Amino acid sequence: DVKVTQSSRYLVKRTGEKVFLECVQDMDHENMFWYRQDPGLGLRLIYFSYDVKMKEKGDIPEGYSVSREKKERFSLILESASTNQTSMYLCASSLPTGKRGQPQHFGDGTRLSIL
Amino acid sequence: GNSVTQMEGPVTLSEEAFLTINCTYTATGYPSLFWYVQYPGEGLQLLLKATKADDKGSNKGFEATYRKETTSFHLEKGSVQVSDSAVYFCALGRETGNQFYFGTGTSLTVIP
Numbered sequence: 001d002v003k004v005t006q007s008s009r010y011l012v013k014r015t016g017e018k019v020f021l022e023c024v025q026d027m028d029h030e031n032m033f034w035y036r037q038d039p040g041l042g043l044r045l046i047y048f049s050y051d052v053k054m055k056e057k058g059d060i061p062e063g064y065s066v067s068r069e070k071k072e073r074f075s076l077i078l079e080s081a082s083t084n085q086t087s088m089y090l091c092a093s094s095l096p097t098g099k100r101g102q103p104q105h106f107g108d109g110t111r112l113s114i115l
Numbered sequence: 116g117n118s119v120t121q122m123e124g125p126v127t128l129s130e131e132a133f134l135t136i137n138c139t140y141t142a143t144g145y146p147s148l149f150w151y152v153q154y155p156g157e158g159l160q161l162l163l164k165a166t167k168a169d170d171k172g173s174n175k176g177f178e179a180t181y182r183k184e185t186t187s188f189h190l191e192k193g194s195v196q197v198s199d200s201a202v203y204f205c206a207l208g209r210e211t212g213n214q215f216y217f218g219t220g221t222s223l224t225v226i227p
Contacts, residue, residue, distance in 0.1 A: 004158075104208075
């Protein structure tokens with residue numbers, strides 16, 4: 001089975017801190033994604049990457065950056081954390097969409113609180 | 116553009132009741148369609164999928180049929196259990212490109 005591992009289940013940080021969320025997948029997937037999940041808003045795409053060192057902005061990239069130096073690892077960075085970034089963050093990976101019907105595989109999420 | 120609309124919750128059912136969660140989509144081309152389930156405190160797990168018109172995805176007693184004429188992918192289960200209590204997400208994967216589009220989720224609570 002595909003395993004997507006997020007480094008922390010719960011994280012508490014302070015306003016203004018630089019925050020790193022790490023995600024590792026073990027299935028050699030080309031695509032990796034970062035979402036945030038908020039009540040009533042569903043999943044919103046922050047950034048995704050379709051190859052090492054490649055990244056594309058999703059729907060809500062402001063205040064975030066990403067890094068993908070190795071194929072299996074995709075990091076989300078909150079440059080200067082703010083309280084409105086308190087949320088559940090979900091990482092996912094997948095094979096390229098060209099392989100029809102390929103699902104995204106999710107980690108267990110990181111619940112981040114910014115105080 | 117591409118989008119997914121699913122029925123708003125929360126939905127509360129008694130054990131053994133019939134479940135339907137509606138999902139409709141807007142897409143160009145021929146997307147793949149998915150249902151995911153999220154149990155409390157966990158990430159999303161793939162529940163079932165369908166890749167072309169009239170395909171039926173099924174898993175754990177849940178079913179959904181890809182209806183191109185009505186652009187729908189409704190989730191059904193004949194007899195729900197307490198353990199089915201979770202949030203259910205409908206999603207669309209494009210033919211090309213790498214993004215998915217998710218509905219806002221429907222919370223289901225099954226009471227004994």
